[in-house]
Amino acid sequence: MTVTLADVAARARVSAATVSRVLNGNYPVAEATRERVLRAVDELDYVLNGPASSLAAATSDLVGILVNDIADPFFGIMAGAAQSEIGESGAEDDTGRAGAGSGSGRAGSSGRVTSAGRTGSSGRAGGEKLAVVCNTGGSPERELTYLTLLQRQRAAAVILTGGAVEDPAHQAAISAKLTKLADAGTRVVLCGRPPLAGGEAVVAALAFDNRGGARRLTEHLLALGHTRIGYVAGPAERTTTRHRLEGHRDAMQAAGLGGGAGGGAGDGPGGGLDGGERAGAEPGGARGAYDEERLTVHGLYDRRSGYVATLELLRREPEVTAIVAANDTVALGACAAIRERGLRIPEDVSVAGFDDLPFSVDAVPALTTVRLPLFEAGARAGRLAMGKETPPPGGIATIGAELMVRGSTAPPRVDTAVPGR
């Protein structure tokens, strides 16, 4: 029924071993026989049996990329970049770049279609790796499950993207799993995720400077003259959320607006997920740590959360003149909430996001945000996973975050600065 190596060997009048050698290309073979084999392969339309190959070689060509939310461009961009570095066999930097601008449907590619019948249809496809992305949905369980599945497949490499959940038990479980993967020869790379405690198992960890970016963003707002800044944070248990929040509070404190306590590193996020428990906080009340918590609302990294949280923020403190969102998507929801309350952006309330996703520049007004080089980071992670690039010293690299000032932030209204209004 299905064509095997032996069939090809017979057709080409060589041994199975020889066929294997030409297919894998990692062994000297006479040019003559080589061509004969290749022809037989094409004629028989032979396709290598992956499982058999992996079993014998004890390695597979599978490379897994774990993401929290595949519908979020934040992850899509990183995953796509990584995949482009992995899919191509080292060469063809061109095609990799093509996917950069999140552009789909390459228009000019139809001309090369005919050649595809040759490149793609036959079973040989050089050292092609199968780069696949797995959607964890942000669930620790699914993350572990996927890791096990990948381990089962003897994956060649695994790339973990996005912030981690700060649960000790889960951290430990992940760490243990990654160690086992590494022991089995799988290359593990972290992208946009803080380094592990005992990071020996990991080839490299690329961490975003969330804290620094957040700090610069809030400093920008402070320089504009804002003092009552609301913060719509992400899920409390994620590292990304904590780091961005810390950066924000660092800046607030430096400006003498934050609470002295709780500003340092390592403290768990304090705010509850849904507010409303502290009743009757008088507007324009005390500053400091109290305000800090009162002006922080946690939610998910999606639009709806931004909308809901902003409404809550506006309710708690109608005098806010600026709102910093956990990311651009959340910022969009915040904008919707602000407008719905009849306020203008940025005249009445400034809004800022994080990530600088493609749509941010198209918001009206364009969103002030912090740019994360997602594509570059993803591509680098891909190369690291393939061993095409040497890891940074210590296996850890911090990736810069650049402040992008645009139309959604402006100085606060003058009359708002007057106490009591």
Next chain:
Amino acid sequence: MTVTLADVAARARVSAATVSRVLNGNYPVAEATRERVLRAVDELDYVLNGPASSLAAATSDLVGILVNDIADPFFGIMAGAAQSEIGESGAEDDTGRAGAGSGSGRAGSSGRVTSAGRTGSSGRAGGEKLAVVCNTGGSPERELTYLTLLQRQRAAAVILTGGAVEDPAHQAAISAKLTKLADAGTRVVLCGRPPLAGGEAVVAALAFDNRGGARRLTEHLLALGHTRIGYVAGPAERTTTRHRLEGHRDAMQAAGLGGGAGGGAGDGPGGGLDGGERAGAEPGGARGAYDEERLTVHGLYDRRSGYVATLELLRREPEVTAIVAANDTVALGACAAIRERGLRIPEDVSVAGFDDLPFSVDAVPALTTVRLPLFEAGARAGRLAMGKETPPPGGIATIGAELMVRGSTAPPRVDTAVPGR
């Protein structure tokens, strides 16, 4: 070094066969031994060898989902939905839904973390399928390559999403490849992609009613009083582009505004990718087929293309009162271009998109568009791929597209209706 079935068997004092049976659960095993085996598995921290298992069983638990652009939420939403149906072992409809709103970072999940140490770490993970998404970048070659890679892995199922490239050679190559996959036992499902010519190889094809949706959208514009409607189309060679364009032209013709020729089905898209070749077309010139082409500009399915194409459209015909974009992302670019020219939306120019991606409702003004039930379609494709749902009659189902009228479309300015202005 690595723990094998035999090790587990020895530890549990049974034969390897028995261990295999408990692990696969598809064979009667005494409860006592069963537990003994399971304990041994946990104690030894055994992880099944996927390749070996697949080789022996001649099937794997890999399910591939092909997308054109992973950074595009259009695909991300479908892929995520499909993956949620595939990943979970039939049950737990709840978790599947959780990913719906494109929400990442499930906030409430930390409570269940500890249980993960049990569910996820051990080698057994019931009939878990490994749902993976592969990013083709819209390139036919990569599409074929991925299909080959998946074939090599003896994938259990493959889901192809998004419009196809209308190149006969490529169509044939894909068809042939899918037939081979089906012959090898792989279940093939098409999602948001038109049925194949000889569709026997395919379990089911879920096609979006792009044509109908586009027609209704343009009818809406016509009802509003627009007559000069620019169309920013996608890549000329894709089915999605053609179908949407045809729907648009159908509506135009029905209103007596389209050219008699070229309106029917099956004609290749006429407009060149970059215009400007026909010089000095006098404004307010002849209607009909001529205008139809003049008012159509092709580009990619991304924001930049929408921006550039709209600028071109505005140059060719400053009197356009409405612009229909290939999709929402393109519409965003169109909006940017329109504003840059000092025009207001919708007062001066109405804008419409397609797909109704999450961000569309947040555009200012909110985007009139055509809603495609991406999540539902993806989920259904996932179930079809898993054999959890019976295919529609004939294996083909058309998925409705619903017009969403929002703020970005309005009647044209009265003075614009005056000829010569």
Next chain:
DNA sequence: CTGTTAGCGCATTCAT
């Protein structure tokens, strides 16, 4: 350079 020989780890017959 090429052919021969052994397994890789597991799922299945077939027995019992």
Next chain:
DNA sequence: ATGAATGCGCTAACAG
């Protein structure tokens, strides 16, 4: 209900 054998298709030593 369980154990013993057989082979899935391929790669990797070894010869030669």
